[in-house]
Amino acid sequence: MTTExxxxxxxxxxxxxxxxxxxxxxRAWRAWLxxxxxxxxxxxxxxxxxxxxxxxxxxxxxxxxxxxxxxxxMSELADRCLSSRSRLSHAVSRLExxxxxxxxxxxxxxxxxxxxxxxxxxxxxxxxxxxxxxSVRTHLFDQLSAEQVAAMEDIGRTLLRHLDPD
Amino acid sequence: MTTExxxxxxxxxxxxxxxxxxxxxxRAWRAWLxxxxxxxxxxxxxxxxxxxxxxxxxxxxxxxxxxxxxxxxMSELADRCLSSRSRLSHAVSRLExxxxxxxxxxxxxxxxxxxxxxxxxxxxxxxxxxxxxxSVRTHLFDQLSAEQVAAMEDIGRTLLRHLDPD
DNA sequence: GCGGAATAGATGAGCTCTCAACTACGCTTA
DNA sequence: TAAGCGTAGTTGAGAGCTCATCTATTCCGC
Numbered sequence: 001m002t003t004e005x006x007x008x009x010x011x012x013x014x015x016x017x018x019x020x021x022x023x024x025x026x027r028a029w030r031a032w033l034x035x036x037x038x039x040x041x042x043x044x045x046x047x048x049x050x051x052x053x054x055x056x057x058x059x060x061x062x063x064x065x066x067x068x069x070x071x072x073x074m075s076e077l078a079d080r081c082l083s084s085r086s087r088l089s090h091a092v093s094r095l096e097x098x099x100x101x102x103x104x105x106x107x108x109x110x111x112x113x114x115x116x117x118x119x120x121x122x123x124x125x126x127x128x129x130x131x132x133x134x135s136v137r138t139h140l141f142d143q144l145s146a147e148q149v150a151a152m153e154d155i156g157r158t159l160l161r162h163l164d165p166d
Numbered sequence: 167m168t169t170e171x172x173x174x175x176x177x178x179x180x181x182x183x184x185x186x187x188x189x190x191x192x193r194a195w196r197a198w199l200x201x202x203x204x205x206x207x208x209x210x211x212x213x214x215x216x217x218x219x220x221x222x223x224x225x226x227x228x229x230x231x232x233x234x235x236x237x238x239x240m241s242e243l244a245d246r247c248l249s250s251r252s253r254l255s256h257a258v259s260r261l262e263x264x265x266x267x268x269x270x271x272x273x274x275x276x277x278x279x280x281x282x283x284x285x286x287x288x289x290x291x292x293x294x295x296x297x298x299x300x301s302v303r304t305h306l307f308d309q310l311s312a313e314q315v316a317a318m319e320d321i322g323r324t325l326l327r328h329l330d331p332d
Numbered sequence: 333g334c335g336g337a338a339t340a341g342a343t344g345a346g347c348t349c350t351c352a353a354c355t356a357c358g359c360t361t362a
Numbered sequence: 363t364a365a366g367c368g369t370a371g372t373t374g375a376g377a378g379c380t381c382a383t384c385t386a387t388t389c390c391g392c
Binding site for chain 1: 182183184185186187190191193194195196197198199200201202203204205206207208248295296299300302303305306307309310314315316317318319320321322323324325326328329330
């Protein structure tokens, strides 16, 4: 009867200025919240168990691999990974320990560093990619119709324009 | 040119049995991945900064508040929060320290415990709810058309049937 | 050139989550 | 009623993330 977001017996009636969610909105919100949460956890766990690579680290390797010379400035890498500078810095330290990435001083900017994907790192990515793609296909694309996939992209793009206007 | 999931120059051509994503699927996947990631982080940060409550803890309070007597078995609470037993156990310990939840032995089952929402916990939820609802509305519902909301619910339900068949 | 603001990145503490044990109780069967 | 198994929940170690802080370098205006 009550809702995720409005505790109490009939709080929607209280005119406190809050734009509460109506029943339909709540259904939609919960479906979205739970499905994204479960999907992300599922993908994370499958990738982790099969390869020992957390998805956030996988994303770093992917971004570096897509660059012509497999290297990128730390701050640009952070942006592309939707990561904070701090998070990326910690993550690259771990990846360095694995021998998959190394830091290289940047010629143009004395403050800057380049994250460079090593051959070992590329090999690790090559080994992990099929596992992850299969997970995405199994749990996402195999479940949705073409129309649903199109709608998903449309919704995602719409939200991105608001959340990350570049 | 290359993709998130298939490293290298033209790996899709390699017939290694992997059902790689085509360009359109990749666009859709990235839009979904990035938008969900950004939205979740945004909601988490806004709730955390305004109230000091992580979203996972908020969800626990919500589930307890929606129950008639504001209490629930630990394991059922874990299921409803899409949480592992371990995660819930740790979280409830923290919530106990805040005085928002207490554990009570279960009469019917000597192994079981009830998590009980205290008045302080309910008050904390009441204070937090408007903040969180406003975030959800601002960053989600205000951005989407009615058709997009309907599609979002449809996609979410479809994925849930697969990921969490209950 | 020089001083102050902005930028690049690192660092450490604190927190949450995961994973793998581990304890304790209930249920079933012989 | 005792053995064995499944279930409920906890615990601790290890890992990643956030936030605030810190250092080093560059940029900009005078």
